[in-house]
Amino acid sequence: MPENRNSPAASSSKITEGEADLYLDQYNFTTTAAIVGSVDHKIFVLLRDGRMLFGILRTFDQYANLILQHCVERIYFTEENKYAETDRGVFMVRGENVVMLGEVDIDKEDKPLEAMERISFDEATAIKQQRDEARFKMETRKGKQLAQYGLIHDFHKSDIY
């Protein structure tokens, strides 16, 4: 990468954290390495089963298997302006179950929550389960109808997002 030779990051003897980030931005990571900048930062992870996890990314590997520390699972009901959360501790998530992940701005993340009503996690799980079940029934019906026309409608209980 010859263009990087002259970058400020390379020429200054001591670089700040911000400069390091800038420096890394010059690379176009398209692989798992793209999350290297989020190590030791708080991230959120959406799993294929719809779970939302918030935690500090401690490490990852080429499959995007993640280790999350101080993990919190949150359920949002945006229509009702409600949410629920529970502590999960240390989580290792297998990369193939991840839909998306991103860094969380810890200064801003609590703001929307303040405007929301917090309900118990058990209650939220029950509601969510009910909704997922309803969705599952509907999708199965849809799948059967589509099958009549020779179309495949692939839908799995554990893969609804």
Add this chain to the structure above:
Amino acid sequence: MLPLYLLTNAKGQRMLIELKNGETIEGQLTNVDNWMNLTLANVTHTSPNEILQLPEIYLRGNFIKYIKLQDDIIEKVKQSNVQQQSQGHHQNRDFRRRQGGRRDNDRRFNQGGGQRRHEGRGNYNNGGNRRSYGNRQAEGNTAMGGFVQHHQTTSQQPTPLGQVQY
């Protein structure tokens, strides 16, 4: 420290594994391999149909959704890591070689920034530093250190043992 290494060094600990189909398996880890296949002892297998108590189980890595590890696992592995680092660098290099691919990554992140290699900061240029988060936290001025404090004051207290529900 790759996830699989953390897991390998968590042998003997109890953990809870959720499978892709939503079933959970809780037990003591006895063995792990390269593919994250696991063997567990003294297992409780919870599925929608029943809860089974099994003496042992073999489990395909492929079928895992996530693993809930004990809270102190990172600290424990980190400690044995620190011990290792104090042993000198030649061993450290050995360890990194075994991790495969890591050395290559290091080289890539360091391209064009030879001096950064000696910075000792940053998560990017030194795989070893990634583990020494304790030191960074002690500094108190890194993004991470600030976060831990923030997090612990804003989030709820950890649920007492035995009350966490899945």
Add this chain to the structure above:
Amino acid sequence: MSESEKQTHNQQKKKFEGPKREAIVDLSKYQDEKIRVKLMGGRLVTGILKGYDQLMNLVLDETVEYMRDEEDDTIILKEKTRNLGLVVIRGTMLLTLSPLSGAEIISNPYEPYDNEEGF
């Protein structure tokens, strides 16, 4: 390297072994024993282990498959089974494997349960 150094070195080695490349389960201990196998796609079978290989392909005898609810195939109907006899199970389709001896059903699945570890 002094003796004590060697000792600590060995300790480190033990502490920091990497993930294994070889098989982590010894199927010989289940030879001619009843085992319970879950397969990709959700099938559950039990049978007597007659043979196996490196790839975890299995030969089971007196195999019984537990049938599933027709509406929701994640629900396994314990009382509805079919006998398959002698079967080969491909290692690639195997998800979990556990011995049946020593297995114990905790009867009420809908009762919340406690365990000493408190997960």
